[in-house]
Amino acid sequence: MPTTRRVGIFIFPEVEVLDFCGPFEVFSVAGRQIVPGAFEVCLIAPAPGAVAARNGLSVNPHFSFADAPPLDLLLIPGGWGTRALVNDAATIDWIAERAAAAELVLSVCTGALLLAKARLLNGQAATTHHGALDLLRSLAPDTEVRENTRYVDNGRIITSAGIAAGIDMSLHVVGRLLGVEAARATAEFMEYPYFES
Numbered sequence: 001m002p003t004t005r006r007v008g009i010f011i012f013p014e015v016e017v018l019d020f021c022g023p024f025e026v027f028s029v030a031g032r033q034i035v036p037g038a039f040e041v042c043l044i045a046p047a048p049g050a051v052a053a054r055n056g057l058s059v060n061p062h063f064s065f066a067d068a069p070p071l072d073l074l075l076i077p078g079g080w081g082t083r084a085l086v087n088d089a090a091t092i093d094w095i096a097e098r099a100a101a102a103e104l105v106l107s108v109c110t111g112a113l114l115l116a117k118a119r120l121l122n123g124q125a126a127t128t129h130h131g132a133l134d135l136l137r138s139l140a141p142d143t144e145v146r147e148n149t150r151y152v153d154n155g156r157i158i159t160s161a162g163i164a165a166g167i168d169m170s171l172h173v174v175g176r177l178l179g180v181e182a183a184r185a186t187a188e189f190m191e192y193p194y195f196e197s
Contacts, residue, residue, distance in 0.1 A: 004031075005103070005177070007041045008071035010095070010111075011061055014081030015053045018163045019108040023075055026170035030186045035178050044068045046091060054079050065094050073173070074102040077166065078109030078129060086117045086139065096120070104173065107159045108166030115159070116140035124154045129162030167192060 007027045009020050024041055031039030045051050045061035053059050063069065076095060085091045096118040099105045107115050112128040115121050116139040125144040128136045137145050146152055151160040151169035153176075160169035171194055175183030180196060187194030 002035055002038045002178075004037050005039050005072035006069060007039050007073040007075060008044050008063075008068060008098070009041065009075045009077065011043050011045050011051050011053065011059055011077070012079075012081045012085060012091075013052050014079050015051070015077050016079035016109055016163055017053050017055065017057050019077030019079060019111065019166055020053075020075070022164060022167040023077070023106070023108065023170040025190060026167055026174060026186060027073075029189050030174045030178065030182060033189055034182050034185045038178055038182075039073075042068075046094075054081075065090070068098075070101065071098055072103045073106060074098050074104070075106040075108070076111035076114050078107070078111040078113070078132075078162070082110040082113050086113050092117045103156070105157050106169060106173065108169065109160070109162040110135075112136055112159045113139055115157070116143065120157060121159075124157050125152045126154075126157075126159040127152050127161050128159065131162070168195070 027039040027041045042062040044063045046065050048064045050058045050060050109129045110132045112126050121140045121143040127146045127149050150165045160166050171183045171187055184194050
């Protein structure tokens with residue numbers, strides 16, 4: 001039986017749907033169909049109750065900030081809601097606190113803006129949605145912002161470009177933690193192309 005890693009995905013109003021659903025699917029498939037017990041995936045919101053994601057999708061989180069369990073992987077997705085959250089001290093503090101205890105910290109799209117505000121990208125390389133590269137540069141002047149790449153792996157901090165790139169990053173993480181064959185099998189189950197890094 002493999003070690004179970006808990007993947008906590010932060011959701012918030014106006015979170016981009018595929019930013020969190022893509023990684024949710026990757027880690028869920030890998031931890032249920034491919035290597036049973038490898039991952040337990042949960043959604044975490046600032047407060048209890050349904051969250052209105054981008055385009056009106058209503059999502060029920062498993063936990064709130066107050067009752068979320070310890071996390072092995074912390075994933076911060078993006079979306080228009082990140083623009084307000086970069087100035088929300090409670091959110092930034094929660095991300096910084098949870099990131100300090102996590103094995104890996106991941107972001108998708110403009111989730112990188114929140115990592116930047118939590119000072120997690122200082123001295124790192126990072127990417128984000130192509131439309132937010134300059135915004136990331138302004139928030140993280142000590143970060144090497146990379147364009148035209150699907151994801152950037154710094155070791156413990158991994159960021160991806162926009163929306164669907166979060167699936168590529170998540171498959172990369174599955175490959176790092178469980179092996180390339182597990183990542184390839186996960187992608188095959190999802191009928192998604194897998195490119196080894």
